[in-house]
Amino acid sequence: xxxxxxxxxxxxxxxxxxTLNNSLLDAxxxxxxxxxxxxxxxxxxxxxxxxxxxxxxxxxxxxxxQEHTPETEDTYLENLSVEQVMVKDPIQIISSKTIKEVxxxxxxxxxxxxxxxxxxxxxxIVTTTDLLNxxxxxxx
Numbered sequence: 001x002x003x004x005x006x007x008x009x010x011x012x013x014x015x016x017x018x019t020l021n022n023s024l025l026d027a028x029x030x031x032x033x034x035x036x037x038x039x040x041x042x043x044x045x046x047x048x049x050x051x052x053x054x055x056x057x058x059x060x061x062x063x064x065x066q067e068h069t070p071e072t073e074d075t076y077l078e079n080l081s082v083e084q085v086m087v088k089d090p091i092q093i094i095s096s097k098t099i100k101e102v103x104x105x106x107x108x109x110x111x112x113x114x115x116x117x118x119x120x121x122x123x124x125i126v127t128t129t130d131l132l133n134x135x136x137x138x139x140x
Contacts, residue, residue: 007102008095010134011116011124017042018051024059024077024085027051038113038127041086045121049086050113059085092117095124103131 016034018027018041030039031053041049060076092115093102102114106128116124 005099006095007093007097007099007116007126008124010099010130011095011126012130013124015040015115015122015125017122018082019043020048020081020083022082024056024080024082027082028056028077031056038125040090040115040122040125041082042122047090047092047115047117047122049083049088050090050115051082051086052112055085055087090115093126094118099131099134102126106131 016030016036016039018030018039020041020043027039031037037053039051040047041051056077059080091105091109091111093105095116095118105114106112113125113127115122116126
């Protein structure tokens with residue numbers, strides 16, 4: 001395993017993103033349609049937040065003692081905004097960071113995804129799954 005391998009070698013470049021104009025129902029649909037767990041939130045081309053599937057799940061089941069139906073879960077998503085739920089100002093990295101450096105950032109901060117930017121523009125995302133797939137490939 002080469003500790004100098006840049007994250008650009010394993011990052012996802014076809015990034016699905018949200019804006020503050022999107023609803024949480026939009027986000028839920030993107031999570032389902034693309035089978036992803038993290039969506040950067042952008043204003044113009046600047047990263048202003050990141051929304052995770054876990055964030056949505058957390059607000060959908062706020063009271064485990066209440067019976068929930070799809071309709072009541074939609075109500076939670078309709079009454080809150082992307083901005084209210086997203087993690088604001090997430091750590092951003094550049095594509096020349098090494099895989100080792102990124103793994104250390106994710107591990108130290110207990111994150112599962114990091115947006116990758118160049119000149120303040122979103123160019124990719126890397127997740128813990130990307131890192132695990134890279135590790136597995138090293139042993140094949």
